[in-house]
Amino acid sequence: MTVSVVLFTADLRLHDHPPLRAATGSADHVVPLFVRDRAIEAAGFAVPNRRAFLADCLRDLDAGLRERGGRLVVRGGAVVAQVCRLAREAGAAEVHMAAGPSGYAQERERRLREELAAQGGRLVVHDAVTCVVPPGAVTPAGSDHFAVFTPYFRQWSAQALRTPVPAPRRVSVPDGLGSERLPDRAGVPGTSPGLAAGGESEGRKRLAAWLRRGVEAYEERHDDLAGDATSRLSAHLHFGTLSPVEVAHRARRHAGAGAEAFVRQLAWRDFHQQVLAARPATAAADYRTRHDDWRGADAEPDVAAWREGRTGYPVIDAAMRQLAHEGWLHNRARLLTASFLTKTLYVDWRTGARHFLDLLVDGDIANNQLNWQWVAGTGTDTRPNRVLNPLAQARRYDPDGAYVRRWVPELRDLAAPAVHRPWTSPSGPPRGYPPPIADLSTALTRFRVGRGLT
Known part of the structure; x- marks a missing residue:
């Protein structure tokens, strides 16, 4: 009887899953495996919102496998060691997995291929899965x-x-393979109150x-x-x-x-x-350096106000509060908040990217880091020095102020356009709402000087 292992990573589904399809089509038994990667946890990427969403995904994946006669095997530790150990336990000749774009994923594939070959096994990596x-x-x-x-x-x-491939009708898993208990969202503290449900x-x-x-x-x-x-x-x-x-x-x-x-x-x-x-290094380094002299310790109060949604610019504050509440953010709001931090406050893009990764349930190294670089002007944007004016953007994309009033309750009684400029209200800004932490004209000059544009 032949056995193959399918290593699930960022592909937690049964429908259109080429590694699973290949394994079930070529082996008598298949071991669906997910490894709680200690390296990801140690690097700080296993944050509450993604851990809770992941718990939903794993439970749903296990339920789908059980409907087909199988189950999900969960192990914790170093991925390469755990996969090789399970392959030995199950007598598996092949391990199937999806290709990943990051430097970490590429190194994981290289090491796994070498370690499996050393014990007589083979790694099969499938493209166009993620x-x-x-x-x-x-x-x-x-x-x-x-x-x-x-x-x-x-x-x-x-x-x-x-062509997408159908979900397997049956998955036969060998007996006797130990598994950790499936994680439960309820056991994850510190999640965003409005976090969406996960799972296929x-x-x-x-x-x-x-x-x-x-x-x-x-x-x-x-x-x-x-x-x-x-x-x-x-x-x-x-x-x-x-x-x-x-x-x-x-x-x-x-x-x-x-x-x-x-x-x-x-x-x-x-x-x-x-x-x-x-270019794996772009996860942490400028794709195209602009030799920015980013602000240092003097920016810390401004960064704190940005994180808390208390910049005095309502559309920015609404977005940052939505991020904290839902662990998700509208793409236009991502652009606005990133431009405000990197160009209006002139703070290193890595500071913002880290905060987003701490909260975003869709926090993805490729798209988070490179979108931040795109906005900051250190990435692939062909107009690296554009600055998004939060007031002009608010007028255009939230003309009646509904988005601001939804997330900044202090301003819910203000009508547009004052809701976007509360300091212009005849009665003044509502009590408790802060004044703007930066003058846009002064901030633009600071950015242009810092980038050597003047």
Whole structure:
């Protein structure tokens, strides 16, 4: 009887799962394995919101496997050691897993391949599991990756996507393999009060509802802060409870401007993955340094006000409070808060990226870090010195102030436009709401001087 191991990482699903499909098609028994990676925990990435969402995902994955006669095996420790140990216990000749874009994922694959080979086993790595188009599948002449999105998107759009594979009807797991208990969301302290539920079942319901009711209006409404007209699928894509390939196929079947704009966002996700795969150091280092002289200790009070949603700029404060409450943030709000920190307050992008990773349930190294760099001007943005004015952005994307009033209750009695400029209210700003921590004109000058633009 042949046995294969399927190592689940950022692909916690049964539908359109090429590693699982390959394993069940070639072996008599399959061991679905998830390893609680101690290295990720030690690096500070196992934060409450993602731990709670992960617990939902693992429980849902186990339930789906049990419906098919199997179960999920959970182990804790160093990934390579635990996989090799389980392969020996089960007598498995092959381990199947999805490719990952980060430097850590690449090193994990290298070490796992070597260790398995040393004990007579084989690692099979599958592409296009956590992305639509794998890193390196499209490249410009003379380079190993695209540094500009538009030409990347043209080639990305021309790629023939693989056909999604169905979930297995049956998964036969060998007897006698020990497993840790599945984690429970209830056992995770410190989560955001409005944190969404995780798991493949939840993700598929959300996708179906989005394609049925939301995607057609996405092009015209995706920047509407108060309208909540985005898919909210990012956490499910991050944890892999939804297949990005399947999502792209299903969205394209809808056609129209909304579906095209939505698929473009999937391309942006892949774009950042291919940058990170080619340049792993960009997880912590500037992709294109601007030799910024970022503020130091003098910025600490401003950074604290930014984190707490008390900058005196209502649209920024609303966004930061939404982030704290939900562990999620509208993309336009991410851009505004990142620009405010890096360009208005002139604080190192890594400070903001770390705070986002501490809270975001969809916290993803490729997209979080490289989006922060894009906004800060140290990444792939072709207009690195643009500054988003929070007042102008608020007028455009929250014209009647509904988003601000939802998240900043101190201002709920103010009408637009005063809700975005409470210091202009005839009665003055409401008691308890702070004055602006920075003058926009002065801050712009500071940024331009710091970047050597004047």
